Amino acid sequence: MTSQTSAPLARFRVLDISRVRAGPTCARFLADFGADVIRIEAPAGVDPNEAIFADRDSGDFQNLHRNKRSLTLNLKKPEGLAIFRRMVEDADVVLENWRPDVKTRLGLDYESLKAINPRIILASISGFGQDGPYAWRPGFDQIIQGMGGLMSVTGFPGQGPVRAGVAISDSSAGIFAAMGVLTALLEREQSGQGQWVQTSLLHSMIAMMDFQAVRYLVDGKNPVQIGNDHPLSSPMGLYYAADGALNLGASGEGNWKRLCDALEQPQWFADPEFVNEKLRVANRERLNLELNALFKSNTVAHWTELLNRAGVPSGPVYSVPQVFDDEQVKHLGVVGEVTGPDGEPLRLITQPVVLDRTPAQLHTAAPGLSEHSDQILASLGYDEAAIAALRAAGVT
Structure with a gap:
């Protein structure tokens, strides 16, 4: 000390x-x-x-x-x-x-x-x-x-x-x-x-407010409520595994490719409605339905481990007590x-x-x-x- x-x-x-x-x-x-x-x-x-x-x-x-x-x-x-x-x-x-x-x-x-x-x-x-x-x-x-x-x-x-x-x-x-x-x-x-x-x-x-504020100032967009989805990226938001909620951040083409590979869904990568970020945002509802259907087949812990190993950002949604039980939170002091x-x-x-x-x-x-x-x-x-x-x- x-x-x-x-x-x-x-x-x-x-x-x-x-x-x-x-x-x-x-x-x-x-x-x-x-x-x-x-x-x-x-x-x-x-x-x-x-x-x-x-x-x-x-x-x-x-x-x-x-x-x-x-x-x-x-x-x-x-x-x-x-x-x-x-x-x-x-x-x-x-x-x-x-x-x-x-x-x-x-x-x-x-x-x-x-x-x-x-x-x-x-x-x-x-x-x-x-x-x-x-x-x-x-x-x-x-x-x-x-x-x-x-x-x-x-x-x-x-x-x-x-x-x-x-x-x-x-x-x-x-x-x-x-x-x-x-x-x-x-x-x-x-x-x-x-x-x-x-x-x-x-x-x-x-x-x-950062990017939301300048979306209006620079881009002329009026940001609105969008729930747990990200207004500019997809798939990026909250999904549901067999035992609870899962946060996923697969924005950008690199993360999208890694996600498709990790989940063994090559058809998504080739889908004309998902070929770029703009289209994935436009077709977010369909993409989210397909992801949730797959994620419900296993646990949050399973998907978090699998996706992070593949380089795709993901994580559980903790209650406050669970936050302080996490091993990384303890490690950080x-x-x-x-x-x-x-x-x-x-x-x-x-x-x-x-x-x-x-x-x-x-x-x-x-x-x-x-x-x-x-x-x-x-x-x-x-x-x-x-x-x-x-x-x-x-x-x-």
Whole structure:
């Protein structure tokens, strides 16, 4: 294991005043690679929405906030703002996902932070952007899935809009924000200056639409729901073996030839309705019927082994428990452990980005509310009496 001091981001301090998922996802990436992430939260009873974050022992909370420290500050009080501004002097990054006007009202906008520390990087995540006609709107993942187009292409024809089963716009915005922070830190090494990094759930969601979005922009096509089939490739989608569902990805002429050979169906390769990708898409219904008729003769495991050995991408459709039982998932180290709040091992998801010399690590479970407040305030020069006075005044 690599020591924390040799972690690639160990020299950076991040003040995280974000909430819910997008901001904490960004902060988690930085923390896993060694940054000192201080999660700044309101003292109990200050935030009217604190019930959303109340279950600190939940798997979701623990997975989002591992490797961080916790400081409570009431930023609605002048004393709390003064402490935060003092921390900005020695910080590298401030991360927030408030509505755009809130930071300006509190005097924590980029120009105000820059006046304190010209090297500071402010990372702002919003629902709809920092300005424009929708900037004032609150942004939640399902709202953005709808407005970003994802729900219109998810599900089966005629089914009506369907949300994805995970918070794609939240998570992608957090990942894009982390990319922006790292880029700004790298540029700062040359310029010596910080900058304002911005992303939004809406822009991130549209970016994740990727080929579906540019099918409209470039090709003039309006993507629609197509179920488990791929809109541009065939055979590529979900099929059914004797004991369950099977994903198949035989796009392209090479994969198509290998599929016909592996399944011992040379007549398909010669069929005039299947001679190229465009025709296989046009005649998808017939092709899928023939494939399903064949696949029902044996098990998912049989077909997965046979097709992959032949170089044809295929795989089972797992439930979540089955995901973590898979031998390759175990081999990749997808699950890591920390000691949970109850002293027992806590299994969490590791970072999918692997650095061979300075990898991300799981060190600690998510902090308790205000767990590190005394420690952090003492490092700023506050003695026990001053900290007690701040607590009595509801500042921390």
